[in-house]
Amino acid sequence: MARKRLLIVTHTFLPHVGGIERVVYEQGKRLMRLGFDVTVLTSRMNTASSYVVDGIKVRCYDSLNAAFGLGIPYPIPQINSFKPFLKCVNAADLVHVHGHPYLSSLYAAKLAKHVGKPVVLTQHNTFIEYESGLWDHIEWLNDATVGKQALKSADRIIAVSDATRRYVLSLGADAGKTSVLRNGVDIDRFKPSSAARASVRRKLGIPDDAVVVLTVRRLVYKNGIDTLIESARIAVEQNPNLVFLAVGTGPDRDAVQTKIQQLGISDRFRLAGFVSDADLPAYYNAADLFVLPSKSGEGLPLVALEAMSTGLPVVATNVGGIREVMTEGYGKLVPADAPEDMAKAILTLAQTELSAKKTALRSLSKRTFSWEQNVKSLMEIYEELI
Numbered sequence: 001m002a003r004k005r006l007l008i009v010t011h012t013f014l015p016h017v018g019g020i021e022r023v024v025y026e027q028g029k030r031l032m033r034l035g036f037d038v039t040v041l042t043s044r045m046n047t048a049s050s051y052v053v054d055g056i057k058v059r060c061y062d063s064l065n066a067a068f069g070l071g072i073p074y075p076i077p078q079i080n081s082f083k084p085f086l087k088c089v090n091a092a093d094l095v096h097v098h099g100h101p102y103l104s105s106l107y108a109a110k111l112a113k114h115v116g117k118p119v120v121l122t123q124h125n126t127f128i129e130y131e132s133g134l135w136d137h138i139e140w141l142n143d144a145t146v147g148k149q150a151l152k153s154a155d156r157i158i159a160v161s162d163a164t165r166r167y168v169l170s171l172g173a174d175a176g177k178t179s180v181l182r183n184g185v186d187i188d189r190f191k192p193s194s195a196a197r198a199s200v201r202r203k204l205g206i207p208d209d210a211v212v213v214l215t216v217r218r219l220v221y222k223n224g225i226d227t228l229i230e231s232a233r234i235a236v237e238q239n240p241n242l243v244f245l246a247v248g249t250g251p252d253r254d255a256v257q258t259k260i261q262q263l264g265i266s267d268r269f270r271l272a273g274f275v276s277d278a279d280l281p282a283y284y285n286a287a288d289l290f291v292l293p294s295k296s297g298e299g300l301p302l303v304a305l306e307a308m309s310t311g312l313p314v315v316a317t318n319v320g321g322i323r324e325v326m327t328e329g330y331g332k333l334v335p336a337d338a339p340e341d342m343a344k345a346i347l348t349l350a351q352t353e354l355s356a357k358k359t360a361l362r363s364l365s366k367r368t369f370s371w372e373q374n375v376k377s378l379m380e381i382y383e384e385l386i
Helices: 019-033 066-070 079-090 103-114 133-153 162-170 194-204 225-238 253-262 280-285 302-309 339-350 355-368 371-385
Strands: 005-009 037-043 050-053 056-061 094-098 119-123 156-159 178-180 211-216 242-247 269-273 289-292 314-317 331-334
Touching: 005 019, 005 079, 005 103, 019 037, 019 056, 019 094, 019 302, 019 371, 037 079, 037 103, 056 079, 079 103, 094 103, 103 119, 103 133, 119 133, 119 162, 119 371, 156 162, 156 371, 162 178, 194 280, 211 225, 211 280, 211 302, 211 339, 225 242, 225 253, 225 339, 242 280, 253 269, 280 302, 289 302, 289 339, 302 314, 302 355, 314 339, 331 339
Parallel strands: 005 037, 005 094, 037 056, 094 119, 119 156, 156 178, 211 242, 211 289, 242 269, 289 314, 314 331
Antiparallel strands: 050 056
């Protein structure tokens, strides 16, 4: 039987790092194993016009990326991008676009409908609140135009959480076409390892007996790094054995470093910077608990699932879909922008015997979250359309 040709359209892709990129990669390589011919169409980000990532063919279109420096990854396809869009859509049996607000999703969905190809759209986040109210208004306008039209063009809409489903329904998505398919985690990569724990702690100069509080965040306002820094100041005053570790970089890195120094907690709040995907599981293992301090916009964050798969209890702000995967007794939800509440939750978990929780969280992740389960459900959606 001929291999089904799948075109996945995303605003950015590897080597650019982000949640959508990771989902597309994890699903794409498993779909190839199951017999799909997978091509990713994405914006060109200091790469060749075509390349391959672990067998996944990548084709690029030229775009304007003016807002990237502000922490807003929104590529605008240039006029000459019409040709690669049309060529890739014509060559596909099914088109799967990621993210309703992106022009790339709208272009691909409209072209697919024009030539009679089925369209699946996955929405990852809820509404993102920015530090500037101007960007909030721009986002609402984009939702009301580009976003609504992309959703209307889709034959099936996948939301990664119930919160995300409510968001797309509020924009006019057809409830009968919309379903929830939660993200997965690579349970074979993200697993407890005492050797990795010791290795990373030695590398970073963190004592063996320290309680390490990890976050994996792009350093931008919406990700709540300012809240985490303030909660760290409060927490270390009461428990000097705490060490906070932030993995990731971003446009607000210098401001973050300055704030840490101003609060006098440089020895208790480490910025690890960029960590490769290959090394990331070891950093989870160096930690004792995980914090997700987001202000808004979370659909179902991969980093929380990765932490849980590694056995880490999670302190998370109660935004988006994270509450849907939190298990009572193995983590704590706190309000957004509430450093005192976050510090209290961290202190409480730091004083808890965590080894038993590690085993239980690992078992829960193996039962509930895996990319294999996710892709099996995704294929069922595809099979309804092709």
